Amino acid sequence: MRRRGPALEPLLLSDEERATLTRWARRASSAQALALRARIVLACDGPDVPSIVGVARELGITADTVRKWRRRFLAERLDGLVDEPRPGRPPTIAVDEIEAVVVATLEEIPKNATHWSRSSMAARSGLSKSTVGRIWRKFQLKPHLVGTFKLSTDPLFIEKVHDVIGLYFDPPEGAVVLSVDEKSQIQALDRSQPVLPMMPGMPERRTHDYVRNGLTTLFAAFDTSSGKVITSLHRRHRAAEFKKFLVKIDREVPDGLDIHLICDNYGTHKTPAIRAWLAQHPRFHMHFTPTGSSWINQVERWFGFLTDQMIRRGAHKNVQALERDIRAWIKNWNEDPKPFTWTKTADEILDSLARFCRRISGAGH
Structure with missing residues (x-):
């Protein structure tokens, strides 16, 4: 029992x-x-x-x-x-002192700098640098770090977000969706002295200075369903080159498929010549991202891979060598393409931006 x-x-x-x-x-x-x-x-x-x-x-x-x-x-x-008193020396920092450090960090700027350091805050508060550091860690304050943001002022922001995200989640039947943009002014840079290769216990080393050997522009159309990329390299970045790229897309996409292009609002995408060409090719449908919202265009993420894996640490004595390496990297990508998985719906994006706006409202006065 x-x-x-x-x-x-x-x-x-x-x-x-x-x-x-x-x-x-x-x-x-x-x-x-x-x-x-x-x-x-x-x-x-x-x-x-x-x-x-x-x-x-x-x-x-x-x-x-x-x-x-x-x-x-x-x-x-x-x-x-409430916690019982614990053995040992009682805390010597008053709550008011902690509050003063937090408030000063959030609401004041030192006279001789743009942000607080542990030393400057210690001098202001009379506490030790280690104590200031502990307070900042406790309240997750990081004055030495700064982030970036930009809110779109496009009057059609909501409509464009729904349009573009709708193509990612529910692409039209009998069509391809291509995320299109240009990576302009890619520099052919060479170091002033030879690069020293990596060795055990020592990273690759290179001179801090470099020699500029010319520029090129990469036009790219990223297929959001397959991950394959149609590209073209040009030395100039005008509507004429964009039109040539559209012709290449038209030639490489099989007949019978509509083509939905996601582009930004750059002027070369909207010139009379481009509009006339699009009118003569009705299977092309243009979808523009909101102004100042390049993050919504998937090809920008692909440009990030290209930059990280080839361009940033590359060394090229001329533009031809740079373009040759870019073409080789793209060929390798297209042999095993990887589409991106878009996870946030348009409503989730708009809700997130609304919460962000509420948080920063009045922050800058």
């Missing part, structure tokens, strides 16, 4: 205690340990005396933890949930 323990004393909360515990459990600034203890007591509230095991299972903790804080609350009420 199952052994039964002594009957538990009911834990009944006053309205004031219940409100305080609810605030502790939900407030973002509460310590996680205190928030858990508040949830334990709230779960044990009531004249029916909920089961210790049931509360533990509900909160995903051990029964001993529930029993400990239930007993502590019954003995000392709200004061019993």
